[in-house]
Amino acid sequence: MDFAIEPPERADRERGGAGRGGTNGRRGAPLYQQIAEQIRDAVRRRELVSGARLPAIRDLAARLQVHRDTVGLAYESLASEGWVETRVGRGTFVSGPVSSAPIDPPLSPLVSRLLDHSESRTPHAVPSDTIAFHALVPDPDLFPVDAFRRSLNDALATGGADLLGYADGGEAGLREVIAAHLAQHGIAAEPDAVVTCQGASQGLSLVARAFAAPGDAIAVEEPTYQAALGILIGVGLRPEPVPTHAAGDEPGVDLEALERVLAQPSVKAFYTMPTFHNPLGITTGREHRRRLLAIAAAAGKPIVEDACAIDLRFRGRSVPPLAALDDSGLVLPLFSFSKSLFPGVRCGAVLARGRSLEALRALKRATDLGDARTLQAAVASFVRSGHYRRHLQQWRRTLAVRCDAMLEALQEHLPRDLRWVAPEGGYQIWVELPRDLDAREVHAAALRAGVLIAPGDQFHVAGRRARGFRLVYAQSDPEEIREGIVRLAGVIDQLRTASVAAKGRAVNVGGTHG
Amino acid sequence: MDFAIEPPERADRERGGAGRGGTNGRRGAPLYQQIAEQIRDAVRRRELVSGARLPAIRDLAARLQVHRDTVGLAYESLASEGWVETRVGRGTFVSGPVSSAPIDPPLSPLVSRLLDHSESRTPHAVPSDTIAFHALVPDPDLFPVDAFRRSLNDALATGGADLLGYADGGEAGLREVIAAHLAQHGIAAEPDAVVTCQGASQGLSLVARAFAAPGDAIAVEEPTYQAALGILIGVGLRPEPVPTHAAGDEPGVDLEALERVLAQPSVKAFYTMPTFHNPLGITTGREHRRRLLAIAAAAGKPIVEDACAIDLRFRGRSVPPLAALDDSGLVLPLFSFSKSLFPGVRCGAVLARGRSLEALRALKRATDLGDARTLQAAVASFVRSGHYRRHLQQWRRTLAVRCDAMLEALQEHLPRDLRWVAPEGGYQIWVELPRDLDAREVHAAALRAGVLIAPGDQFHVAGRRARGFRLVYAQSDPEEIREGIVRLAGVIDQLRTASVAAKGRAVNVGGTHG
Structure with a gap:
């Protein structure tokens, strides 16, 4: 010793x-x-x-x-x-420690379910030379870091110690900015109706908890934003899938199926992303939205509208968000700066009124006593000084260029029987596969060829199969995009050749017995 | 038109x-x-x-x-x-909106309960000339705003766009800093065992969800940190109170009562604040801690140790945190910079291992996809550069001076039959009342006299009465503290005089019938 x-x-x-x-x-x-x-x-x-x-x-x-x-x-x-x-x-x-034999106390059954879900979706480590079409994140090379740093310094110089105190209800300046910004999208809301939260993801967990208790269900589009599935499972809820289509007569959620699902007493709300849907990339039309609202109103079930991508339209005409078409208070829109500015500020918001608003405020307080006001004030200053508008203009131009590069490459290199819909905004394109191709096999083979795609299964409730995959063009420049699609096309070609060869062998084998 | x-x-x-x-x-x-x-x-x-x-x-x-x-x-x-x-x-x-008749969709019963709880505890608006002894918040006048702004700029200059991306698992630099800091308190933990969260309050809501499902209970000290009650109710849990004493043979939670409560199958964990207890201000001794650990280990129930105040000792010798006495993994310590630096950075952490650690990580991800790394990196830089140590030295000196000013004033002005224990750190003193005084009446009368105190009921499970109140000395300078205690003493004097007069009248009235 x-x-x-x-x-x-x-x-x-x-x-x-x-x-x-x-x-x-x-x-x-x-x-x-x-x-x-x-x-x-x-x-x-x-x-x-x-x-x-x-x-x-x-x-x-x-x-x-x-x-x-x-x-x-x-x-x-x-x-x-x-x-x-x-x-x-x-x-x-x-002296020795009092207790030393390792004890792993039993977890709540709700959490065990979440762990099973998480483990079924552990992300791949990305090799450094891989072209990444898989993750729905903005391109860090285009983050306006310096302008934001100035906004942060401005905010601290103006707000001082006050910003470093508790954040009851969220920074007032940010709530004003968000209310004014959403008004431009036709959503009428007072700053008091804005509940700030850690990104829209926290907004979804708060809204889900407001309307549903463990054991209840929330209707979701299928495919849907994969993190939403974890969020709902994390608060003990069952995501109830409603088929949703990228193409066809009426793109969007199947309204008849939705009506049936919302009629179930255990289904307490509907989570939807009508604008630049993740992962489908589509935007529903106004008529579809009207019918959707009528269905929800008839069922008396709230709609959680994920409006995180509404600032990312780079062509075509805007369709009013569901929340702009609704005066009943049934639509609770989620907004976030994560996709349009950067995720790391964790600045999101959910809008509500009446008892729903009180419930969200109380839940937010009981979850973490409020957000970091310093960053909220910085984002408010960033928006007010016009930086956000300028950044959006540039970011939308970039998205348009990258989207076009991907669409051209898809058109040129992919087989004719694969289908996709050109998006008018957002980050992604959904590619639908014919019956002879399996999205998981395409994903595995593409990874070996140095391209990472998001196979459709991850946007589905566990155990349900998807017939497509998502490609994100937001993170790569046009040259990488073309190279990635060329590799992907090569992979699909090889898979088909191998499959035809295997079938050939199967026929031969069959032949010896026939 | x-x-x-x-x-x-x-x-x-x-x-x-x-x-x-x-x-x-x-x-x-x-x-x-x-x-x-x-x-x-x-x-x-x-x-x-x-x-x-x-x-x-x-x-x-x-x-x-x-x-x-x-x-x-x-x-x-x-x-x-x-x-x-x-x-x-x-x-x-x-065109008109599709749905316009107001609809207030029914809330989850769990949330209705939270709203009832919140509404029972709506805080008073504080008149500007009031001396505030009621809120457990640090003094903004002493926030090291400029040093922190430099740390923030350093962090952004070093980390750049990367810090503004998603924050999977929390900023590595902050996890290292917290692990190294807690090692100084005897808590051995690798940075990987640190789950960062939005203040310790979010840590508690995550831990509670990890071990308990709605309908279950978490044992809490009574009195306890009032926000903890809202947090537990917010995730659908029942706080199960265990009597806790400021003075007597053995200050701290009643260990026999704790043993009985932890034996109940529905009670899944115990939330405790052994160091500078809120609201009691006391710190339990090592022997009490050993017995507490033995009880929890025997019951196999995890302990959530609120260690948010451990950096705030200004006199006496430190007692190792429960987590430093435990090698079993049964103690999950919560740490936060909210009380020692400022709340507004929302930088907290919970430490765990094994499946508990995996569960907390998954729950955190499913709650909000992680914290704002910019602020986390700034706090890490602030600690590493020695600013935190210097700030702590100064802040502890200030707390000691303010604490002494309050103790002296209490000694000088309060009646002899009121009791309190001198704290060795933290923000607050608990005053125990004799039977003839009601904490709510003292609170109401003090508010009229321009002093705000925290009546004990708010630290109790709803409907249960407390025989004392909490005084926070952290927010006021010595002169304000003395003035506040003089006013408080005057109020107590008046209440007693009025009570004696009323009794006198009652005796007289009784006399006419007797």
Whole structure:
């Protein structure tokens, strides 16, 4: 047993002894306390482990050139604090932890379900030379970091210490900015109706908890935003899938199926993303929206409208959000700066009124006592100074260029029997596969070829199969996009050749018996 | 019906016309689109409300000096988008919202319970000349705002766009800093064991959800941190109170009662604040901690240790946190910078291992996809550069001075039969009342006298009465503290005089019948 310990220093020797370094943290304190503190440190650093015997008092006193009573006092004080135990006739030992056999307390069944869900969706590590079409995240190379830093400094210079206090209800300036911004999309809301939250994802977990109790269900589009599935499962809810189509007579959620699902008493709300749907990339028309609202109103079930992409239209004409078509309070829109600015500010919002609004405020308070006002004030300043508008203009132009590059490459290289719909905004294109191709196989083969795509299954409730995959063009420049699609086309070609060859063999084998 | 609309401008006229202002947002676009966009704007601004009739095509064409077909095209395009409806022979009308009768969808019963709880605890508005002893918040005048702003700029300069991306698992630098900091308190943890969260309050809601499902209970000290009650109720849990004493033979939670409560199958964990307890201000001894750990280990129930105040000791010797005495993994410590630095950064953490750690990570991801890394990196930089240590030294000195000022004033002015325990750290002193005084009455009378205190009931499960109140000395300077205690003493004196007078009257009244 050995550990680092230095002779204590008397207070009157301290002034001259600047060269001693910091190991003896309490110079100037009584000698016995300096010794005790060094022993405590050694226990904390685990140089002295539980059960270790301390040096005999006279030995340590000799080593440290102090009186035995000083060491005795140090040991007594450690014993009284419980750091060491004196066993009569045997010496002084470092106390052991009270409980040491590992205990893994049982988890809530709700959480076990969430862990099963999460483990079924563990993301791949991305090799560095891979072209990444899989993740719905903006391109960090285009983040307006400097302008944002200025906004952050402005906000702190103006708001000062106040911004670093508690954030009851969220920064007022950000709520004003969001209300004014959503008004431009036709959504009428007072700043007081805005509940800020950590990204729209937290908004969804709050709204889900407001209307549904564990065991209940929330209707979701299928396919849908995959994190939404985890969020709902995380609060003990069952996502109830409603078929949703990228193409056909009426793109969007199947309204007849929705009507049936919303009629179920256990289904408490509907989560939908009508504008630049994730993962389908489509935007529903106004007529579809009207019918959807009528169905929800008839069922008396709230609609959680994910409006996180509404600022990302780069062509075509805007369709009013569901929340702009509704005066009943049944639509709770979720907004976020994550896709249009950057995710790392975690600035999102949900709008509500009446008891729903009170419920969301109370839930937010009971979840984390509110958001970081510093970042909220910075985003508000960023928007007010026009930076956000300018950033959006540039970001939409970039998205349009990248989207076009991907559409052209798809047109040129992919087989004719694969289908996709050109988006008018957002980050992604959904590719629908013919029956002979399996999205998971395409995904695995593409990964080997250095392209990462998002196979459709991950946007489905666990265990349900999808016939397509999502491609994100937001993260790559046009050259990478073309290269990635060329590789993807090669992969699909190989899969088909292999499949035809396998069938050929199967026919041959069959032939010998026939 | 009138609304602002300007003549559209041809693209070739645009260059010269800088004086026009920004009302016509799409200069350079086709004329009909410019007109349509202005009408959309008017609908968004609600200058044109649902049901309003648009001007006849020929009238608007004349007014705007364009061809009728241009206005016709604008109206058609608005109709195809659903903004307006054309009724044959009657004109063109602004479309109404689809659903308009107000609908307040039914809330989850769990949330109704939370609302009842919240409404029972609505805080008072604080008149500006009131001396505030009621709120457990640090003093904004002492926030190191400039040093923090430098840390923020350093962090953004170093981390750049990366910090503004998604925050999977929390900023690595902050997790390292927290692990190293807690090691100084004897808590051994790898950075990977640290789950960052929005203040310790979110940590508690995550841990509670990890171990308990709605309908289950979590044991809490009574009195306890009042926000903890809302947090538990917010996730559908029942706080199960265990009596906890400020003074007596053994301050802290009643261990026999705890043993009985933890034996109940529905009780899934115990939330405790052994160091500078809120609201009692006390710190339990090592022996009490050992027995507590043994009880929890025997019951196999996890302990959520609120260690948010451990950096705030200003006198006496430190007692190891429960987590430092435990090697079993049964103790999950919560840490936060809210009380030692400032709340507004929302930087907290919970430590765990094994499946509990996986569960907390999954729950955090499913709650909000992670925290704002910018602020986390700034706090990490603030700690690493020594600012945090320096700030703590200063803040602890200030707390000691304020605490002493309050203790002296209490000693000098309060009646002898009121009792309190001098704290060794933290923000607050608990005052225990004799039977003839009611904490709610003292609170109400003190508020009228310009002093705000926190009556004990708010730290109890709803409906249960407390015999004391909490005084926070952290927010006021010594002079304010003395003045506040003088006023408080006056109030107590008056209440007693009034009570004696009332009893006297009661005796007199009784006398006429006796």
